Amino acid sequence: MKLHIQRSLSEKELIQGCRQGQEKARRRLYELYSGRMLGLCRRYVGDRDTAEDIMIQGFMRVFGRIAQYSGEGSFEGWMKRIMINEALGYLRKAKTMYLEVDIEKAEQEPDFGFLESHLEAAELLAMIDRMPPGYKTVFNLYAIEGYNHREIGALLGISENTSKSQLSRARMYLQHQLLERERVEKLNMKQNGK
């Protein structure tokens, strides 16, 4: 608990330093959060270089607007929202958002316990990458960031129903991918076992 308080204090100091335009504070903040922020951007944009560009823009915006951070709520959450906005801005410009792909509903349910212990984050990220941008964006916002459909609708300029349908299609798509991955993994284990 004590540690937690100390950490938040130093974060406050960092924020204060950034507000005053201190290069050192900015750099420290960047070092602390850039990995996570790039991870976030990377989920929205499959291309690593583009994701880095978005993160750079996001950090510049964070430093430019840091005076507007009220101090309420988590600072990381505030930064994440800025990054998400940057990523969405990019996707909006790219205009490849709402591709409809027909996906049949999977009969089977994946073995989540098995998958959780056998799947690496990179493999899941690859699955997200393969999704059409519309699915990917809504899934990221809803399942990982925790936005609701109303918020997503407002963010993306779509209706709640579109958001819902994009999400359910994304889930179906991922379910297929997970089942396939599970099948291959189990087959490999069997062969190795024998």
Added chain:
Amino acid sequence: MENKIDRLFREKLGGMEVPPAPRNWEAISRGAARPKTAVHWARWAAAAALLLTLGLGYVFERSMRRSEPAGGSLSEAVGSAPAREGQGGPATPGRPQDSLAQPENRAEAADPGQAAVQPGLRQVAVERSGDVKPQPAPDMQDEPEAQSLLTALIPGEDEAADGASGMLIAADQVQQPDVAAAQLADNGVQPEAAQTAFEALPIRIVYKKGLEPEPEPYDKGLMQRGMEKLTALTDELKLSEEAREKLRNTKEDLLAFNIRDLINRKNNENNELEE
């Protein structure tokens, strides 16, 4: 099932970190050192420069037009001179009575007659030479002058007419360097009578335009008003920019407000789990 997929991805990817390339910091620190206002400043500067250029261009053009009539009327009057001559020559045969009965014409003839003393007024001199010749006998002037005029206008009527027409041809040949005649016209030597006669000719428009002294008086307040408008425009732009910024921030705050609960809840859950 839905939540299981969501959860699997959230747990595995929610805190995912990707190490950024080291060069990124350079870009950010450079960009952060030069804040957004720099871009704004550049935009204002561009707008101001554009308006200033346009304004100056306008003023410059106006001032050019102001100084133009001297040269402009010259070249245009050269074009108009033959018209005048045409009016003096072949145009009038349609109405010979006019020139016959007009005493003004005589006055006109006498007036430029003195002007004809100047060198270079060849056209006028030639044209008038018919009139001027009988001038030594002022008492006899009326008849011969009218006669000579008439003959000059209706070529080939008699011997005198022959001479006059010959002179006319000569006038035609000399019509090129009619600058002096143009000046004469500019100086108002040709009274309204001549000018009204011009109105029948299409070339009149050009002539009149050249004669026009100033389209409008020079507006001293133009620059002042331009600058005022520019300032007002700049203020307005600034205001709208601010409003847009505010709107964006409000939107973000609204979102933040909605999501804050979620995040706090998540944080609390995590804390509870840790404890």
